Amino acid sequence: MKIATYNINGINGRIGNLLRWLEEAAPDVVCLQELKTEDHKFPEDILLKAGYHAIWQGQKSWNGVAILSRYGEIQETRRGLDGDPDDTQSRYIEAFINGIVIGCLYLPNGNPYPGPKFDYKLKWIKRLTAHGKKLNGFGLPVALIGDYNIMPTELDTYKPEKYVDNALFRPESRKLWRQLVKSGWTDAIRKLHPDERFYTFWDYLRNAYGRDAGLRLDHFLLNLVLVARLVSAGVDKDVRGWEHSSDHAPVWIELKEF
Structure with a gap:
């Protein structure tokens, strides 16, 4: 089972790139972030023709998350996180697919620091940690x-x-990351590649991709029940070099089937 994550940075403007990558990489499940489209403009029919069912939560011009699956219709289990009834940003959607609970998330950027956006980021990580503990209880x-x-x-x-x-x-962001991981999760990339540099994002400025001046921002956290099935993991770096590409590259893991 191959699961991928891809910050598409505008799904309608980059639908051609997405379809090309889906055909070449053939992931079974895909988590997408930064859809940057309202719900009614999500390209459901196009993706269905490509073999992928989808659930999504859009937002005009910003944010937005979706899960694609080749396993048929998707059993959605949640959208949004508890802990802030006033939070209307589209950043979390969850589904049960092929026996696995998959939470697709777009964690807040938080810049500029310091400020309210950074405070929102830290609170959001705490809300995710609390929800993760609930999930692990099942x-x-x-x-x-x-x-x-x-x-x-x-x-x-x-x-x-x-x-x-x-x-x-x-340090505040990284500390909360460590607390999240310690609450019952394994970073899949670091599990298999503890000492290698794996970047998933390259800025559009100053030829960052050409210089390989990258960052690793896109992650898979697996609970103890799932991590034993982890076989391989990687980044499709070449996709970042395609014309009109997102500033992120797809990241993927492969799991043993039951």
């Missing part, structure tokens, strides 16, 4: 997948000193 295989907008360690950025005051690398 005894099911669970994966929390997506763009976390966090670089957990210095290995996850090409130039750590540049990001000292960036919300993606602030």
